[in-house]
Amino acid sequence: MSYHPEKQVLKCYATGEIDSAHGAAVATHLETCSHCRQLVAKYEEEAAEDLVASGTEGAISDSELALVFDNMMNDIMTLDADFSKPKARTATTVEVNGKSFKVPATLKPFVDRMGEWKSYGGKVFTSNIEIDEDCRVSLLYITEGVQVPQHTHKGFESTLVLHGSFSDENGEYHEGDFIREDGDTKHAPQTASGQDCLCLSILTEPMIFTQGVARVFNRFGKGMYP
Known part of the structure; x- marks a missing residue:
């Protein structure tokens, strides 16, 4: 890590x-x-x-x-309870693109609040998590051999890798890694051939695409949430 x-x-x-x-x-x-x-x-x-x-x-x-x-x-x-043994916390699972992934017990309340998976070309999948916060929280799944269009951020993007790995211009990230980016960063996350990735994503403001046709989502200065 x-x-x-x-x-x-x-x-x-x-x-x-x-x-x-x-x-x-x-x-x-x-x-x-x-x-x-x-x-x-x-x-x-x-x-x-x-x-x-x-x-x-x-x-x-x-x-x-x-x-x-x-x-x-x-x-x-x-209290009518047995305190002789601590309560065991168990992991939960999520299913996306025909695969099942274990998710740590600490995130179970988020999994319980997941919305439907949205697919972008069958390569990137996101599920919005409804919580009462001033940020966008979602699970993000990127299939193998995929590059996300280069973008920066109006606010902060925090990413926790839950499965697999991905890389960008600044490094390579594996399970357990916590990454925090802001407007000083321009990056294009990508997965290697044969390696997919599942992450928890937290965005305080929309992404701003900086290259290619994806910049159409920046119209009116709104950017885009995944």
Whole structure:
């Protein structure tokens, strides 16, 4: 794994200031990336220290804290549940173009909200995920030996590779890699012969095509979502 979320993105995740789409993408990346897990743990510890150091004005008293703890323990003891074993998280599956792919359990809520797959020439497939966010979230499947038209971005594009690999002018990306692009990037993602790719895509603004006939989608400055 060669590509990771930026430190600021990991800090937002650690402090709970991240949106749900990027939060799920980062959580999925963390499952297989010990480097980023260590950074998140560090940022969580720093956030806790900052909270303690921020002062005692308006802080809960020791007696109030003890009462909250007692009430919490009473609630736990009265629950009709077995806490002897942690609940196992299981992966889910998606099917596209006659193939079935395992998707990490962290993304199951997204899979439950998937729309119908749309096909672009039988080579690129997208399924929009309906969530209450100011961004476009989708699963993107690119068949083998395909190049997406070169484009840039009005906002940010975050991509998490779930299966296979793809490459562009800036590198080659494999399962677990997290890539974030903006308007400074012009790229034409492509899959190699014999290698397809399934990704989670998060776009804050439409794509802007920069070459070829695809530029027709840029009319009126709207760009295009996949």
